[in-house]
Amino acid sequence: MGTMDPTPEPPGGTRNRNPRGKGEQLRADIVAAAVRMLDELADDQALSLRAVAREVGIAATSVYIHFADRDALVLAALEQCLLDQVAAIEEAEEAATDPVAKLRARTLVLGDWAYQHPGLYKVLHESTLNQRSAMAFKAKLFEGTTIAVRRCMDAGLAPADDVDAVSLDLRAAVHGTVSMRVNQPDLPWPPLEEQVDRFLVKLVGVAAPSS
Structure with missing residues (x-):
């Protein structure tokens, strides 16, 4: 008869041990x-590493093997969210036909992601973690918007201007409306597409979409 394994099962269910590698x-x-949990909690400080371990079905010590503390895990989760956003943006841009359409498409993807994941949006952009960490991975989103704006200017579809300033204005406007939609959903919001089109006309200087 074999010896019984004295190791207790991890809380929240069992999980086969990962093979070596x-x-x-x-x-x-x-x-x-x-x-998943951050999207539900909408607060990084409400996340518990033990709760994450229960969700996965492992011992809490297994989480600490990969992440030194909660902030490290939250940052890894947010970076994965951003990578997923970038993949969706690139897909939307590839399907668009011209520089303005590409800029519009990427902006709408960002707004739609926030609508679908308001909890993650709040942690990514509004949590105190933003004061504790530079979140350098967010630069990929910022740089992408600047590149998209520059394409419009280079194609003569928007007036030549300080591309960094225009990109910053556009990002500020989009994040402003997205944040207000997340935090004040009961306001009489117009369709996001309409607001984005106004931002592109007023801040980037592209032609108004034909009705």
């Missing part, structure tokens, strides 16, 4: 669980 899969599972 499968640590990255476990890390990905932990990050995915954190993403």
Whole structure:
């Protein structure tokens, strides 16, 4: 008769141990669980590493093997969210036919993502973690908007201007309306598409869309 394994099962259910070399899969599972929970909690400081471990079905010590503390896990989860956004943006831009359409498409993807994931949006852009961490990975979104605006100017579809300033104005306007939609959903909001079109006309200087 074999010896019984004295190791207690992890809280929240059992999980097969990852074979040697499968640590990255476990890390990905932990990050995915954190993403789901942050979207529900809308508050990074409400996230518990023990709760994440229960969600994955592992011992809490297994989480600490991959992440030193809660902030490290939250940052990894937010970076994964951003990578997913970038992939969706690139897909939308590829389907668009001209520089203005590409800029509009990427802007709408960002707005739609926030609508679908208001909790993650709040953690990514409004949490105190923004004061504790530079979140350098967010620069990819900012740079993408600047490149998209520059394409419009280079194609003669928007007046030549300080592309960095115009890009910043556009990002500020979009984040402003998205944040207000997330935090004050009961206001009489027009369709996001209409607001984005007004931003593109007034801030970037593209032609108004034909009705």
